Amino acid sequence: MEDSLKILFATAEVAPLISTGGLADVAAALPKALHHAGHDVRLILPFYQNLPRLPESCRRGMCLAHLGTHTAYGCLWETTLPDTDIPLYLVEHENYFGRPAPYGDGNHEYEDNAERFCFFSHAALDGIAGIGWRPDVVHCHDWPTAPIPLSLKSTFAHHPFWEGVPSLYTIHNLAYQGRYGAEKMANTGFGPELFSPQCLEYHGDMNLMKGAIVSADQISTVSPRYAREIQTLGYGEGLDGILRNRRDDLRGILNGADYTLWNPATDPHIPANYDREDLAGKATCKRAFQKKLGLPKADVPLFGIVSRLVWQKGIDLVMESVLKLPEGVAQIVVLGTGDRDIEKALKHLETQRPKDVRVLLDFNVPVAHQLQAACDFFLMPSRYEPCGLSQFYSFAYGSIPIVRRSGGLADTVADCNPVNLKRGLANGLSFVPLTSYSLSRRMLQAVALYDDKPAFERVQATGMALDFSWGRSCDAYIKLYRECTKVA
Numbered sequence: 001m002e003d004s005l006k007i008l009f010a011t012a013e014v015a016p017l018i019s020t021g022g023l024a025d026v027a028a029a030l031p032k033a034l035h036h037a038g039h040d041v042r043l044i045l046p047f048y049q050n051l052p053r054l055p056e057s058c059r060r061g062m063c064l065a066h067l068g069t070h071t072a073y074g075c076l077w078e079t080t081l082p083d084t085d086i087p088l089y090l091v092e093h094e095n096y097f098g099r100p101a102p103y104g105d106g107n108h109e110y111e112d113n114a115e116r117f118c119f120f121s122h123a124a125l126d127g128i129a130g131i132g133w134r135p136d137v138v139h140c141h142d143w144p145t146a147p148i149p150l151s152l153k154s155t156f157a158h159h160p161f162w163e164g165v166p167s168l169y170t171i172h173n174l175a176y177q178g179r180y181g182a183e184k185m186a187n188t189g190f191g192p193e194l195f196s197p198q199c200l201e202y203h204g205d206m207n208l209m210k211g212a213i214v215s216a217d218q219i220s221t222v223s224p225r226y227a228r229e230i231q232t233l234g235y236g237e238g239l240d241g242i243l244r245n246r247r248d249d250l251r252g253i254l255n256g257a258d259y260t261l262w263n264p265a266t267d268p269h270i271p272a273n274y275d276r277e278d279l280a281g282k283a284t285c286k287r288a289f290q291k292k293l294g295l296p297k298a299d300v301p302l303f304g305i306v307s308r309l310v311w312q313k314g315i316d317l318v319m320e321s322v323l324k325l326p327e328g329v330a331q332i333v334v335l336g337t338g339d340r341d342i343e344k345a346l347k348h349l350e351t352q353r354p355k356d357v358r359v360l361l362d363f364n365v366p367v368a369h370q371l372q373a374a375c376d377f378f379l380m381p382s383r384y385e386p387c388g389l390s391q392f393y394s395f396a397y398g399s400i401p402i403v404r405r406s407g408g409l410a411d412t413v414a415d416c417n418p419v420n421l422k423r424g425l426a427n428g429l430s431f432v433p434l435t436s437y438s439l440s441r442r443m444l445q446a447v448a449l450y451d452d453k454p455a456f457e458r459v460q461a462t463g464m465a466l467d468f469s470w471g472r473s474c475d476a477y478i479k480l481y482r483e484c485t486k487v488a
Contacts, residue, residue, distance in 0.1 A: 002482070004038045004039045004040060005039045005040070005136045005137065005478065005481055005482070005485075006039070006040045006041075006042075006133070006134070006135045006136045006137075007031075007034060007039060007040070007041040007042070007135055007136065007137055007138075007139055007481060008041075008042055008043075008044060008128060008135035008137070008138045008139065009027065009030075009031050009041055009042065009043045009044070009139050009141075010043075010044050010121070010124060010138060010139065010140045010141065010145040010148055011023065011027040011043065011044075011045060011140075011141045011142075011144075011145060012045070012046060012102060012103075012117070012120075012141070012142070012144035012145065013027060013045075013102065014027040014028050014043060014045055014081065014088075015027070015028040016028070016082060016365070017045070017051055017052075017082065018045070018048055018050070018051065018102055019363075020102065020103070020308070021308055022172065022255070022387070022388070022389045023141060023142060023172045023173075025258065025389055026141075026172070026222070026255055026389075027043070027141065028081065028258070029256060029257075029258040029470050030256075030470060030473070030474065030477065031043060031081065031086055032081075032084060032086070032258070032470070033256070033470035033471060033473070033474035034474055034477070034478070035084065035086050036474075037474055037475075037478065039478070041086060042086065042087040042088070042089065042133070042135075043081060043086065043087070043088045043089065044088075044089040044090075044091065044124045044127075044128065045088065045089070045090055045091070046090070046091050046093075046096070046097045046102070046116075046120050047075075047077060047090035047091055047092035047093075047097055048097050048099075048102055049097065049098045049099055049100060050100070051090065054077050054079055054090075058077045058078055058079050059075060059076075059077055060076045060077060060078045060089070060127070060130070060131060061075070061076055061127070061130050061131075062074070062075060062076070062127075062130075063075065063076045063091060063123040063124070063126045063127030063130065064122075064123060064126055065118070065119045065120075065121075065122035065123040065126065065189055066122065066155075066189050067115060067118060067119060067122070067187050067188065067189045068185075068186050068187055068188060068189055068190075069186055069187055070187075072093065072096075072119050072123070073093075074091050074092050074093040074096075074119070074123050074127075075091075075092040075093075076089055076090070076091060076092070076123075076127035076130070076131070077089065077090040077092060078090075078131075089124070089127065089128070089131075091120050091123050091124055091127060093119060093123070096112075096115075096116040096119055096120070097116070097120075103144075107339060107340060112187075113178075113180075114178065114180045114184040114187070114188060114206070114208065115184070115187040115188065117143075117144040117145070117146075117147065117178070117208075118147045118187070118188040118189055118190075118208075119189075120144070120145075121145055121146075121147035121148045121151060122147065122151060122155070122189050124148070125148065125151060125152075125156055125159075125162060129159070129161040129162065134161060134165070135165060136165070136166075136481070136485055137165070137166050137167065137168055137481045137484045137485060138152065138165060138166070138167045138168070139167070139168045139170065139477075139481070140167055140168070140169050140170070140212065140216070141169075141170050141172060142170070142171065142172045142173065142176065142209075143176055143177055143178030143208050143209045143212075144178070145212075146169070146178055146208040146209045146211060146212035147188070147189075147190075147208060147211070147212075148167060148212075149167040149169050149211075149212045149215045149216035149217075150190065150194070150199070150200075150211040150212060150214075150215040151189075152165060152166075152167050152215070153215040154190065154191070154194060154215075155189065155190070166217035166218075166484040166485060167215075167216045167217055167218075167484070168216060168217065168218045168219070168220060168477075168480060168481065168484050169212045169213065169216035169218075169219050169220070170219075170220045170221065170222070171209070171213075171219065171220070171221040171222075171230070171386070172221070172222055172386055172387075173386055174209075174221075174230050174235070174236070174237045174239065174386070175237050175312065175384075176209075177207050177208065177209035177210065177237065177239070178207065178208030178209050179202060179205050179206070179207045179208075179209075180205060180206050180208075181205055181206070182195065182201075182204060182205060182206055184206055185200070185206050188206070190211075194211070198214065199211055199214055199215070202238070203238075207239075209239070210239060210242060213239065213242055213243065213246060214242065214246070216249075217249070217484045218249050218251070218480055218483055218484045219243075219246060219249055219250045219251070220250070220251045220252070220253050220477075220480060221250070221251075221252050221253075221386060222252070222253065222254065222255045222386045222387035222408060223252050223253075223254050223255070223386060223387040223407050223408030223411050223412075224252035224253075224254065224411055225252065225406070225407050225408065225410050225411050226252055226384075226385075226386045226387065226407040226408060227250055227251065227252025228252070229384070229406070229407060230243055231243045231244045231247060231250075235384055251476075251480055253473055253476045253477060253480070254387060254408060254411060254412070254468075254472075254473055255387040255388075255389060255392075255408065255468075255473060256392070256468050256469055256470035256471075256472070256473045256474075257389065257392035257393060257396065257468045257469060257470070258470065259396065259469055262369075262372075262392070262393045262396055262397075263396065264281070264282070264373055264396065264397050264398070267369055267373065269365070269366040269369035269370060270285050270369055270370055270373040271284060271285055271288045271370075272284035272285055272288075274373075274398075275464075276398070276461055276464035276465065279398060279460075281373075282373060282374075282397075282398055285370065285373035285374045286302060286373075286374045286375075286376075288370075288374070289302075289333075289370055289371065289373075289374035290302070290331070290374070292370075293333065293358045293360075294358075295331050295333075295355075295356075295358060296331075296355060298328070298331070300328070300329060300330050300331060300447075300450075301330050301331070301376040301377055301446060301447055301450040302330070302331045302332075302333065302374060302375045302376050302377070303330055303331065303332045303333070303375060303376070303377045303378070303379055303402075303443065303446070304332075304333050304334075304335075304371045304372065304374070304375030304377070304378050304379065304399065305318065305332075305333070305334045305335065305336065305378070305379045305380075306335045306336060306368045306371055306372070306378075306390055307334075307335075307336045307338075307380075307390070308336055308337070308338045309334075309336045309337060309338030309339055309342045309343055309346065309361075310338045310339050310342065311339070311342075311383070312382060312383050312384060313338075313380075313381070313382050313383075314380075314381035314382050314383055314404060314434070314439075315334075315338075315342050315346070316342070316345075317381045317434070317435070317436045317439050318332075318334075318379060318381060318439065319345055319346065319349050320436030320439075320440075321436045321439040321440035321443055322349060322353065322356070322357065323349075323352070323353075324436065324437075324440040325356075325440060325443060325444065325447075327353065327355070327356060328355065328356065329444075329447050330356065330443065330446075330447055331356050331357075331358075332353075332356060332357050332358075332379075333357075333358045333359075333360070333371055333374075333375065334346055334357075334358070334359045334360065335360045335362065335364065335367055335368060335371055336360075336361070336362075336363070337361055337362065337363050343359075343361050346359040346361075347359055347361070372390075372393050372394060372397040372399055373397050373399075375399045376399060376400065376446075376450055376456075377399060377400050377401070377402055377429075377443075377446045377450075378390060378391070378394040378399045378400070378401045378402065379401075379402050379439075379443075380401055380402065380403040380404070380409060381402070381403070381404045381431075381439050382403070382404055382406060382407075382409065383404070383406075383434060384406050384407055385403075385404070385406055385407040385408055385409045386407050386408060387407060387408030387411075388403075388407070388408045388409050388412070391403060391408075391409060391412055391413055391428070392412070392468045394428075394463070395427060395463035395464060395466050395468070396464065398460045398463065398464050400427070400428055400429070400446070400449075400456075400459055400460060400463060401413055401427075401428040401429075401463075402428065402429045402430070402439075402442050402443065402446060403428060403429075403430050403431075404430065404431060404432065404434070404439075405430040405431065405432050409430070410430070412468070413427060413428040413429075413430050414426055414427050414428065415428065415429060415430040416428070416429050416445070416449065416459055421455070421458075421459075424458070424462060425462065426458075426459050426462060427459060427462045427463040427466065428459070428463065429442045429445060429446060429449075430442075
């Protein structure tokens with residue numbers, strides 16, 4: 001048996017402490033799987049204002065970051081990831097992280113985000129060195145931790161503690177790159193020599209994700225198809241050329257589902273538990289949810305959406321598609337928050353279809369579980385979707401996903417076409433053209449499938465039989481960590 005690894009997991013979000021999307025779920029589930037496999041994994045996270053306060057005994061010492069124009073001092077705290085014994089380090093700085101949200105307020109991000117997360121990245125490395133626990137690899141996630149791989153290759157390259165420690169950089173969403181005006185370089189802690197086309201410079205701006213892509217020892221993303229897509233002009237968000245240059249170091253590893261949290265047989269948030277052998281509880285969940293929202297108790301399919309309400313997720317296509325459906329043939333419930341214009345348009349749709357549509361502008365974990373348990377179909381018409389986690393939860397809860405065929409959705413959802421139905425592989429419905437017509441056709445097909453109960457139940461059962469637990473993904477990451485240590 002190979003030796004266990006020491007892995008530092010650097011992230012800006014982790015469930016259930018702080019979450020704006022799927023990154024937080026991954027940042028909680030993958031370390032649990034690594035820990036279960038016998039590896040020493042520890043997380044480091046900004047100490048945001050709304051995290052639980054800690055006793056003084058959890059204070060580990062000072063940490064600092066040289067940010068060019070000044071040196072910023074913070075404090076490192078140690079606790080554990082909730083409901084585990086996995087160490088969690090928190091980097092405290094009241095000015096940077098004593099704010100009501102991790103990235104911004106409403107539709108606008110904080111003006112000093114580049115400085116905030118460069119501080120976090122440099123201070124994290126300084127604080128961990130002060131503790132003396134030296135990881136074999138640092139695993140960084142998305143743009144907020146992008147400065148770490150570059151720091152390990154520049155600022156900390158000859159540091160007596162960090163010299164030779166490799167990094168893995170995971171792209172969860174290429175669209176969010178940490179791109180800022182060149183004037184922000186002065187407060188990053190990186191020297192002006194790194195503002196070059198070979199590193200941080202990007203069309204005259206500074207791009208933190210670009211710096212991580214060129215400096216990390218290995219790069220991964222969250223599904224095999226997305227790894228291919230981001231090397232193309234259509235999905236590469238301007239970084240496709242750089243990613244093609246590093247294609248030999250780029251891997252696509254499908255995310256997993258945490259079935260300790262998402263399991264209808266044990267879920268404490270839903271009114272009745274059930275499993276694939278006995279679905280009676282799912283009908284109870286649907287009736288209870290209809291009653292809770294004041295929807296008619298009708299034997300029509302219930303479509304659910306749990307999502308950030310942003311352009312990427314194709315919510316505009318949903319709104320247009322709903323209006324193409326005859327009234328009374330289906331019910332639609334949307335749960336989420338996001339772009340204020342999209343929120344406003346959804347509430348207007350609710351007034352247009354008061355018997356069919358409910359819009360819950362909230363980020364609410366129990367209600368998300370209740371909606372998954374209640375709905376018959378789950379809508380994910382994303383313009384692009386690096387992996388997606390909700391389709392995994394939908395499979396588990398017997399809610400058939402309807403997706404646009406991209407990224408991880410294409411890797412996991414097998415369309416209800418005649419071939420897949422005959423082979424017993426169909427587990428959802430998918431479409432490609434980015435039009436409301438394509439989506440509305442699929443929704444009408446779903447209505448017809450719902451009315452054909454034997455066929456509906458076969459597709460439902462196929463999805464519920466799938467296993468996307470983190471074990472397989474964990475093994476792939478362990479292999480990649482070992483590759484990092486070989487090439488560092």
